[in-house]
Amino acid sequence: MTAVMSPMALRNVLRAPAAIRPFLVQSPRSLYHSYEHNEPPPYRDAESAILSSALAHVPTHGFTLEALSLGAQESGYRDISTNLFPKGAFDLVKYHLVTQRIGLKDRIQFTDERMGVGRKVRSLVLERLRANVDAGVVGRWQEALALMSLGENIPRSLKELSDLSDEIWFLAGDLSVDTSWYTKRATLAGIYAATEIYQTTDQSTEYRDTEQFLDRRLEESRVAGSAVGNTLQWVGFQGGAMVNLLRSKGVRI
Amino acid sequence: MAPLLPIRARLSPLAFQLRARNVRTIISSSASPATEPEPESLDKPQSTRRKPLSIEQKKFLDKALRVNQAGELAATLIYTSQTPPITKAHPHLRPLMKHMYDQEAGHFKYFNSILARHRIRPTVLYPVWSVAATVLGWGTGVMGREAAMACTEAVETEIGEHYNGQVRELLAWVKEIEGKGEVLGEELQDLVKQIRRIRDEELEHLDHAVENDAKEANPYELLTGLIRVGCRGAIWVTEKV
Numbered sequence: 001m002t003a004v005m006s007p008m009a010l011r012n013v014l015r016a017p018a019a020i021r022p023f024l025v026q027s028p029r030s031l032y033h034s035y036e037h038n039e040p041p042p043y044r045d046a047e048s049a050i051l052s053s054a055l056a057h058v059p060t061h062g063f064t065l066e067a068l069s070l071g072a073q074e075s076g077y078r079d080i081s082t083n084l085f086p087k088g089a090f091d092l093v094k095y096h097l098v099t100q101r102i103g104l105k106d107r108i109q110f111t112d113e114r115m116g117v118g119r120k121v122r123s124l125v126l127e128r129l130r131a132n133v134d135a136g137v138v139g140r141w142q143e144a145l146a147l148m149s150l151g152e153n154i155p156r157s158l159k160e161l162s163d164l165s166d167e168i169w170f171l172a173g174d175l176s177v178d179t180s181w182y183t184k185r186a187t188l189a190g191i192y193a194a195t196e197i198y199q200t201t202d203q204s205t206e207y208r209d210t211e212q213f214l215d216r217r218l219e220e221s222r223v224a225g226s227a228v229g230n231t232l233q234w235v236g237f238q239g240g241a242m243v244n245l246l247r248s249k250g251v252r253i
Numbered sequence: 254m255a256p257l258l259p260i261r262a263r264l265s266p267l268a269f270q271l272r273a274r275n276v277r278t279i280i281s282s283s284a285s286p287a288t289e290p291e292p293e294s295l296d297k298p299q300s301t302r303r304k305p306l307s308i309e310q311k312k313f314l315d316k317a318l319r320v321n322q323a324g325e326l327a328a329t330l331i332y333t334s335q336t337p338p339i340t341k342a343h344p345h346l347r348p349l350m351k352h353m354y355d356q357e358a359g360h361f362k363y364f365n366s367i368l369a370r371h372r373i374r375p376t377v378l379y380p381v382w383s384v385a386a387t388v389l390g391w392g393t394g395v396m397g398r399e400a401a402m403a404c405t406e407a408v409e410t411e412i413g414e415h416y417n418g419q420v421r422e423l424l425a426w427v428k429e430i431e432g433k434g435e436v437l438g439e440e441l442q443d444l445v446k447q448i449r450r451i452r453d454e455e456l457e458h459l460d461h462a463v464e465n466d467a468k469e470a471n472p473y474e475l476l477t478g479l480i481r482v483g484c485r486g487a488i489w490v491t492e493k494v
Binding site: 015017030031032033034035036039040078166170174175176177178179181182247252253 | 267271301302303304305306308311312314315318322337339365366368369371372373374375377379380391410438439440459
């Protein structure tokens with residue numbers, strides 16, 4: 001991901017020792033989101049062109065350097081342009097993840113006012129999974145998962161997963177900003193990851209088994225969440241009742 | 254988020270210095286609100302801003318609004334837990350406590366909506382601050398009216414300085430934007446106005462507390478000193494986490 005920098009900032013970055021430069025280039029993701037202008041695109045033109053044509057080759061060649069170099073050739077760049085992507089095939093996986101996450105809001109619009117947040121989350125997850133199918137990567141996704149689970153790639157993959165989870169909750173209209181902000185995103189990240197893995201082995205028509213898998217996971221999380229919530233509420237009521245009882249007996253608390 | 258580098262690079266002195274330089278503490282200011290600048294563009298209707306905020310500005314807003322939400326959470330819980338013991342012993346204070354609580358609840362609601370709208374994460378220590386604020390409110394409430402008012406005075410002094418600092422920082426941005434001839438934008442305009450209003454209401458609570466014999470509290474210096482240090486520590490931790 002690149003950050004848009006002024007020429008002065010770029011000059012300062014280039015003057016620093018090479019090992020330190022990444023600290024100076026900061027990505028403005030996951031910060032204050034403004035509605036008054038559009039975020040700069042995450043990939044520059046050349047990168048975007050190469051990666052998008054490489055993605056078209058993924059169904060046949062998989063997430064490999066071959067697909068990347070075919071993509072480079074097709075978009076009119078030389079083979080050596082794949083040096084733009086130091087992480088090789090993982091950069092291609094990441095491009096797919098980023099573009100699908102950003103494109104999620106354009107793929108689905110909610111018109112029914114009465115649809116609850118839970119149902120919207122379900123629709124958004126299914127839509128994101130459908131996007132994998134439309135891009136034709138489901139057959140090669142196990143390779144992608146293997147790449148994502150390499151030690152050097154795990155932090156970025158987890159960041160992408162948590163960004164996707166945040167995006168889905170935001171698009172579903174979730175307005176909570178207490179501890180449940182974290183628990184909701186964590187559970188949805190887990191559910192989404194499990195469902196995506198399941199989808200790679202799903203042979204049913206129109207991925208109906210995946211849909212049912214997702215429904216079962218969402219139901220489990222709903223039950224677990226409400227169990228915890230109700231227990232905490234009960235504990236709270238018991239505590240409050242005890243305090244009020246003592247106050248009614250004249251204890252000064 | 255800095256990408257992962259080899260350990261030697263991450264642990265080199267220059268890396269530490271750069272990381273330290275990038276961390277920006279929230280400014281607090283004890284200068285009187287009357288000395289704040291009054292830029293014109295705060296009152297003019299604004300069209301949509303086209304130039305994006307810089308990364309430092311976004312980081313500042315991210316941290317500042319997170320801390321503000323945590324602060325208002327603590328304030329509402331302090332009043333909630335202070336009110337029963339205080340109003341039992343001094344029923345005439347009920348309207349005052351209710352008024353202050355209602356204003357804090359309004360602030361909390363405002364910051365909640367801002368965090369949800371601008372996709373800012375709340376503090377991880379939300380349950381910790383909830384418990385701490387409840388304990389503080391209950392403790393000072395049980396100690397008596399003067400102690401409760403001293404607690405309010407201490408908290409509101411810290412919060413007032415905190416909001417002062419934020420308002421001054423935002424007004425400095427407004428001045429810079431006006432100086433460059435750019436559009437301020439409705440978001441920033443609204444934010445400055447709202448934080449100013451909230452700061453004014455907090456200082457009003459401070460005045461109410463002092464009027465109600467906050468200074469008569471028995472271990473006054475100890476109580477207010479401890480609470481102020483605690484608030485500053487809480488603000489510092491919430492900025493980071």
